[in-house]
Amino acid sequence: xxDLQHITKVYNAGKATEVAAVWDVTLHLEPASYxxxxxxxxxxxxxxxxxxxxxxxxxxxxxxxHNKEIQRLPDYRRSRWVAxxxxxxxxxxAASLTVLDNFRMASLRGSxxxxxxxxxxxxxxxxxxxxxxxxxxxxxxxxxxxxxLSGGQRQALTLLMTVMTDVDVLLLDEPSAALDPRSARQVxxxxxxxxxxxxxxxLLVTHNISEALRYGTRLIQMENxxxxxxxxxxxxxxxxxxxxxxxxxxx
Amino acid sequence: xxxxxxxxxxxxxxxxxxxGLFLSMxxxxxxxxxxxGSYTLGAVIxxxxxxxxxxVMVTFFLAMAGGALAGSCTALIHTRLRxxxxxxxxxxxxxxxxxxxxxxxxxxxxxLGYVDLFKTFSVFAGADYNTLAILLIILMVLLATMSYxxxxxxxxxxxxxxxxxxxxxxQGVNTSRMKGYGLAIANALVAASxxxxxxxxxxxxxxxxIGIVISGLGAVIIGDTVxxxxxxxxxxxxxxxxxFGVIVFQLILATALGVGVxxxxxxxxxxxxxxxxxxxPRVGSALQLSKRS
Numbered sequence: 001x002x003d004l005q006h007i008t009k010v011y012n013a014g015k016a017t018e019v020a021a022v023w024d025v026t027l028h029l030e031p032a033s034y035x036x037x038x039x040x041x042x043x044x045x046x047x048x049x050x051x052x053x054x055x056x057x058x059x060x061x062x063x064x065x066h067n068k069e070i071q072r073l074p075d076y077r078r079s080r081w082v083a084x085x086x087x088x089x090x091x092x093x094a095a096s097l098t099v100l101d102n103f104r105m106a107s108l109r110g111s112x113x114x115x116x117x118x119x120x121x122x123x124x125x126x127x128x129x130x131x132x133x134x135x136x137x138x139x140x141x142x143x144x145x146x147x148x149l150s151g152g153q154r155q156a157l158t159l160l161m162t163v164m165t166d167v168d169v170l171l172l173d174e175p176s177a178a179l180d181p182r183s184a185r186q187v188x189x190x191x192x193x194x195x196x197x198x199x200x201x202x203l204l205v206t207h208n209i210s211e212a213l214r215y216g217t218r219l220i221q222m223e224n225x226x227x228x229x230x231x232x233x234x235x236x237x238x239x240x241x242x243x244x245x246x247x248x249x250x251x
Numbered sequence: 252x253x254x255x256x257x258x259x260x261x262x263x264x265x266x267x268x269x270x271g272l273f274l275s276m277x278x279x280x281x282x283x284x285x286x287x288g289s290y291t292l293g294a295v296i297x298x299x300x301x302x303x304x305x306x307v308m309v310t311f312f313l314a315m316a317g318g319a320l321a322g323s324c325t326a327l328i329h330t331r332l333r334x335x336x337x338x339x340x341x342x343x344x345x346x347x348x349x350x351x352x353x354x355x356x357x358x359x360x361x362x363l364g365y366v367d368l369f370k371t372f373s374v375f376a377g378a379d380y381n382t383l384a385i386l387l388i389i390l391m392v393l394l395a396t397m398s399y400x401x402x403x404x405x406x407x408x409x410x411x412x413x414x415x416x417x418x419x420x421x422q423g424v425n426t427s428r429m430k431g432y433g434l435a436i437a438n439a440l441v442a443a444s445x446x447x448x449x450x451x452x453x454x455x456x457x458x459x460x461i462g463i464v465i466s467g468l469g470a471v472i473i474g475d476t477v478x479x480x481x482x483x484x485x486x487x488x489x490x491x492x493x494x495f496g497v498i499v500f501q502l503i504l505a506t507a508l509g510v511g512v513x514x515x516x517x518x519x520x521x522x523x524x525x526x527x528x529x530x531x532p533r534v535g536s537a538l539q540l541s542k543r544s
Binding site: 053055074075076077079080083084086090091092093094095096097098101102104105106108109110111113114115116117118143145 | 424
């Protein structure tokens with residue numbers, strides 16, 4: 001499915017501020033697997049997600065998706081297969097556009113955007129039905145600008161937008177970090193449901209240890225740009241919060 | 252000709268320009284200074300075409316194509332060479348000065364006596380009202396086309412590019428290309444304004460574009476203030492507000508001249524007026540804040 005082979009990313013190479021954000025990382029994600037990635041700030045988690053999404057390019061190594069090399073493709077080309085939810089709920093949606101406009105763009109992910117009016121009655125109804133599954137009452141706010149919704153509502157809609165087309169990989173970059181505890185739990189539950197219903201290959205980055213233990217089928221820890229721990233579902237189920245927190249006691 | 256009627260006709264000539272500026276500055280969030288050069292380019296191509304006997308409509312579309320090319324060049328400099336949009340626009344505007352001078356051959360070309368757009372089509376017997384009617388038709392066609400474009404899938408992608416580049420790239424849109432299309436359309440409209448103005452005033456001048464971006468900006472800000480005040484989210488109504496803005500702006504300038512402001516101080520008056528419009532909401536909120544405290 002998704003195969004990362006010896007990938008390396010160094011920022012500011014050759015300068016005094018040189019940082020090896022990701023160093024010789026090899027990682028294989030099985031189809032329909034849900035992997036959780038933890039690590040201290042600066043350990044390379046978000047950079048790894050950016051390298052997979054194509055927001056930045058690898059210096060060395062290869063990224064293969066369905067046995068096709070994608071590491072040189074720009075983010076907008078990879079978006080056909082790879083969807084990403086950002087930590088900041090404001091980044092995943094366009095604030096000045098209506099909820100419906102945002103969903104129209106999501107429904108055309110990876111397809112050309114022609115000069116035609118595509119929002120017929122059937123499309124509006126399909127979006128309304130899809131949003132109703134969130135149970136947040138947002139199906140009546142289709143004509144409202146996205147910027148008028150709360151962070152939690154926007155993040156939930158962003159998650160739903162990722163599955164408006166068939167994607168293979170879902171990257172979740174601390175999707176609940178900027179939300180209040182109730183919204184955070186709600187968003188994580190929605191993500192979990194979307195991942196299992198759509199059989200997505202998911203990679204979740206989080207600083208929340210209870211989230212890391214509750215969700216996913218595999219747990220990975222990164223440190224200084226490398227993968228230092230990798231637990232499968234069975235080993236992960238035996239971990240407790242105290243033990244995972246102790247991984248960070250190296251200062 | 253009635254002084255205020257002339258001001259309204261002039262404002263209508265600026266109609267495509269303010270729609271273009273609304274596209275670049277408000278939709279794409281790009282401060283596009285190419286406007287000063289592409290406005291003159293439109294006038295220059297129109298003047299060269301008419302004085303060489305080219306058909307009016309062909310020349311008009313050539314002027315728009317020239318503007319589109321200028322806008323594309325600015326977008327290429329900005330997106331491919333990663334140069335700030337403001338600097339890219341200034342570079343293009345500076346380069347266009349020489350291009351315009353070479354095309355025009357001299358600093359000023361009179362167009363009186365040539366059959367222009369306003370003489371080709373006859374709606375009313377009176378020349379002024381005929382000009383007004385033709386401009387009205389042009390603006391209505393422009394309004395319909397632009398509101399369709401901005402509501403289409405392509406237009407939504409354009410609007411999203413200016414709003415959240417990260418979001419729309421995640422939906423598979425090449426934002427560099429989208430900015431290219433956007434600046435090309437914006438500058439084609441600006442050039443159309445230049446071409447209309449050259450025909451209305453009866454000459455093309457190499458310096459006619461200086462400071463035009465400020466006049467356009469003032470109109471866009473007036474329109475934007477109305478949009479925000481009325482909480483308008485429909486694209487077609489937004490475009491109408493911007494066109495309303497340009498008429499109000501030109502009428503205020505005409506009133507200033509009417510009450511005796513020296514014509515030599517027109518650019519200073521324009522700048523002060525734009526400054527006043529920009530500062531007004533900030534002064535208003537500062538006053539509200541001090542009232543509350």
